[in-house]
Amino acid sequence: MDRDTATPQVDSLPGDNAREWVEYHRSNAAPSTYVYDFVWDISSDAEGPFCTDVDGNVLLDFTSHVAAAPLGYNNPKIMDRLREFDLVDPLKIAGQDFYVSNGERPGEEEFPGPAGLMDRLTDITSQYDMDTVFLSNSGAEAVENAIKISYDESDGAKYGFAFEGAFHGRTLGALSLNRSKSVYRRKFPEISGIVDLPYCDKRTCSGGSCSCGFFPDGSDVSALRKKLDPDKGHIHPDDVAYIILEPIQGEGGYRIPSDAFMDELAAVTDEYDITLISDEIQAGVGRTGEMWGSDHFSIEPDVITSAKALRVGATISRSDVFPEEKSRLSSTWGAGDIIASLQGALTLDAIHDYDLMDNAVERGQQFKQFVRDADLGPVTDVRGKGLMLGVEFDSKERRNDVQEACLQKGLLTLACGYDVIRILPPLDVTEREIEIGASLFCDAVEDVS
Numbered sequence: 001m002d003r004d005t006a007t008p009q010v011d012s013l014p015g016d017n018a019r020e021w022v023e024y025h026r027s028n029a030a031p032s033t034y035v036y037d038f039v040w041d042i043s044s045d046a047e048g049p050f051c052t053d054v055d056g057n058v059l060l061d062f063t064s065h066v067a068a069a070p071l072g073y074n075n076p077k078i079m080d081r082l083r084e085f086d087l088v089d090p091l092k093i094a095g096q097d098f099y100v101s102n103g104e105r106p107g108e109e110e111f112p113g114p115a116g117l118m119d120r121l122t123d124i125t126s127q128y129d130m131d132t133v134f135l136s137n138s139g140a141e142a143v144e145n146a147i148k149i150s151y152d153e154s155d156g157a158k159y160g161f162a163f164e165g166a167f168h169g170r171t172l173g174a175l176s177l178n179r180s181k182s183v184y185r186r187k188f189p190e191i192s193g194i195v196d197l198p199y200c201d202k203r204t205c206s207g208g209s210c211s212c213g214f215f216p217d218g219s220d221v222s223a224l225r226k227k228l229d230p231d232k233g234h235i236h237p238d239d240v241a242y243i244i245l246e247p248i249q250g251e252g253g254y255r256i257p258s259d260a261f262m263d264e265l266a267a268v269t270d271e272y273d274i275t276l277i278s279d280e281i282q283a284g285v286g287r288t289g290e291m292w293g294s295d296h297f298s299i300e301p302d303v304i305t306s307a308k309a310l311r312v313g314a315t316i317s318r319s320d321v322f323p324e325e326k327s328r329l330s331s332t333w334g335a336g337d338i339i340a341s342l343q344g345a346l347t348l349d350a351i352h353d354y355d356l357m358d359n360a361v362e363r364g365q366q367f368k369q370f371v372r373d374a375d376l377g378p379v380t381d382v383r384g385k386g387l388m389l390g391v392e393f394d395s396k397e398r399r400n401d402v403q404e405a406c407l408q409k410g411l412l413t414l415a416c417g418y419d420v421i422r423i424l425p426p427l428d429v430t431e432r433e434i435e436i437g438a439s440l441f442c443d444a445v446e447d448v449s
């Protein structure tokens with residue numbers, strides 16, 4: 001496939017082969033979150049945002065596998081290096097009882113493993129004085145470990161604060177923090193002491209003009225500050241183990257908070273010395289045009305959770321926040337997935353070497369401007385930072401119809417929130433590819449309208 005000339009080519013979706021594969025897969029798979037009957041053919045041509053399904057259809061993938069494939073398919077920026085790596089077995093080092101090296105000096109290895117990835121992670125979080133990493137398998141595990149070390153560091157504090165619309169994962173501890181759709185938590189047990197707060201989604205508001213609920217009744221005094229007031233509040237600040245938020249909400253609808261919201265959060269956590277966890281699993285690793293979503297705002301997180309684009313889960317913080325006692329944290333595959341760690345390290349190198357954060361800013365602005373200029377009636381908002389983009393519609397039904405129409409034109413997108421389509425192209429997406437994708441998107445909206 002020549003990425004410079006490739007275009008979406010769709011006969012029928014799903015085709016006969018896709019239907020057969022979907023039936024085969026579902027015969028043993030538990031019900032989950034499958035959106036499309038789209039089956040990627042891993043033996044066929046694919047590069048960047050373009051991929052081929054088992055019926056020969058060529059699609060433009062603007063989901064990047066929910067930001068977990070940050071450079072798309074078979075990208076030479078990653079693949080050229082991976083082809084030089086000789087596979088070994090085992091590829092995962094069990095029990096965190098062993099270390100791994102390729103025989104070169106530390107920090108100079110051609111194929112960085114877990115240690116090389118952790119070194120890079122502390123480098124790109126040094127502005128927050130972070131110097132310690134715990135690797136795991138997934139974003140949910142990264143969040144679990146973030147709340148564990150926060151509870152441990154707070155020496156018995158019993159409360160955690162989460163925000164309306166939040167999504168932090170599907171393990172039981174992370175589920176307890178979710179405040180998006182009820183289906184995620186319904187009938188599952190929850191950890192106690194989680195306090196809800198409004199998440200400000202009026203990205204241009206000030207404290208006195210905000211109607212989101214975080215600044216109630218048009219006041220400059222936030223709901224958070226009222227809860228923690230030593231004289232009038234009902235929760236003492238010393239009893240708060242952590243506050244956790246997504247700097248830009250993902251599953252909740254690609255909601256971008258106001259500077260006033262973030263400034264108040266920064267002020268309160270600083271005043272009361274409360275541990276702030278920034279869930280960067282979708283917004284982090286260059287997606288928004290900065291390395292971390294937090295970098296756009298005045299907050300200074302004490303803990304960052306990362307995964308998806310990183311290929312492994314990572315809980316990143318300072319050594320004084322992590323427990324000193326051995327066995328407080330551990331994982332069978334923690335800090336030991338050789339290939340995933342290599343992919344993560346090479347992804348971070350590619351973002352730096354090819355100025356992909358600058359590209360994310362430029363191409364994201366291109367997409368937003370294209371859709372805004374189209375003046376599409378059902379579209380009520382076009383928003384995002386970098387290549388973390390959301391298009392909001394006048395109804396959930398319209399959003400669903402547009403998503404299906406995009407698919408039939410060969411453009412893969414994803415839903416989020418109640419009535420939003422999220423757009424997540426690869427970080428090195430080109431001007432040409434954005435134009436193709438935005439044109440298909442606008443055509444789909446007009447067809448549905």
